[in-house]
Amino acid sequence: MKVIATNIGKPTTFEWNGAQEQTGIFKYPVEAPLLLTKLDVSDDTIIDRVHHGGTNKACYIFSMEQYPYWKELYPNLEWDWGMFGENLTVSGMDESIMRIGDVYKIGSALVQVSQPREPCYKLGVRFKDQQVLRQFISHAHSGTYVRILEEGKVSKGDALQLVEQSENSFTVKQFFELLYAKQKSSEMIQLALDNPSVPDYKKERFKKHLK
Numbered sequence: 435m436k437v438i439a440t441n442i443g444k445p446t447t448f449e450w451n452g453a454q455e456q457t458g459i460f461k462y463p464v465e466a467p468l469l470l471t472k473l474d475v476s477d478d479t480i481i482d483r484v485h486h487g488g489t490n491k492a493c494y495i496f497s498m499e500q501y502p503y504w505k506e507l508y509p510n511l512e513w514d515w516g517m518f519g520e521n522l523t524v525s526g527m528d529e530s531i532m533r534i535g536d537v538y539k540i541g542s543a544l545v546q547v548s549q550p551r552e553p554c555y556k557l558g559v560r561f562k563d564q565q566v567l568r569q570f571i572s573h574a575h576s577g578t579y580v581r582i583l584e585e586g587k588v589s590k591g592d593a594l595q596l597v598e599q600s601e602n603s604f605t606v607k608q609f610f611e612l613l614y615a616k617q618k619s620s621e622m623i624q625l626a627l628d629n630p631s632v633p634d635y636k637k638e639r640f641k642k643h644l645k
Contacts, residue, residue: 435594437540438498439463439523441516442478448559456481457556461516467587468493468521470543475521489581490548490633496520496577497527507569508561517560518551520577524594529575529607535600535631542586544597549633550576550610576610602629618643 443461447454458479469476470493480487496518505513515523522540529550536547553571558564570576604625609632612622623640626632 435524435526435538437522437588437590437592437594438525439515440466440468440588440590441521441523442468442475443516443519445479445481450555450559457559458486459519459556459560461519461521463515463523463590465590467541467589469585469587470540470545470582471585472582478521485554491579492582493522493545493580494518494520494551494577495522495524495527495580496551497529497575498523498525499527500573500575500577503573503575508563508566511561518577519557519560522588527577529578529610530605532578532606533600533602534604534606534609534626534629535602536596537583537598538580539595539597540586541588541592542584543582543588544584544586545580546583546631547600547606548579548581548631549636550578550606550613552576552610552613571614574607574610576606578606600629600631602631604629604632612640620644 441461441463443458445456446460447456458481473492474480474487475493532547534547538545553567558566623644626640627637
């Protein structure tokens, strides 16, 4: 895997249900390296820190290989890297192989795969169509958030080097599908609960389905 683009955003104002809101999802490529810190990407915009940023969502990574699929669905958008609000657009990413808890070296940063991205209405704002949320869930290529184990700088062209693979086989794709499955597999839930890198608040959500 390799970093194709490093992306950050500025505050963008939009109207939602008759009120003015702001978002940081409008991210665009920058030439300067990104500094990945424990809680966020330096100089990036995070408006809603309840649902974005923080230890488990410090940086968002998305696959360049998914772009052709979405460009075909939305040919009239002004396309650039960062369309999904990702900080790092990477090549060669496969959520069906990448495990929750995998540790990667990227540039001078050390990161750990933490959880898939769950789309919210602000993705619909960027795509100018709220049905993109349903399509995103159905397509099931979510990208992933990472924790920052060691802060550092990441540049375009840097490789993602797998340093340590999680012993638990729970993948990003399985995590994403489990989140949205109407009938949740108890086997998958147990796999999630047994994975030490799945955030505790997600585990609590899954435990409710075992009762």
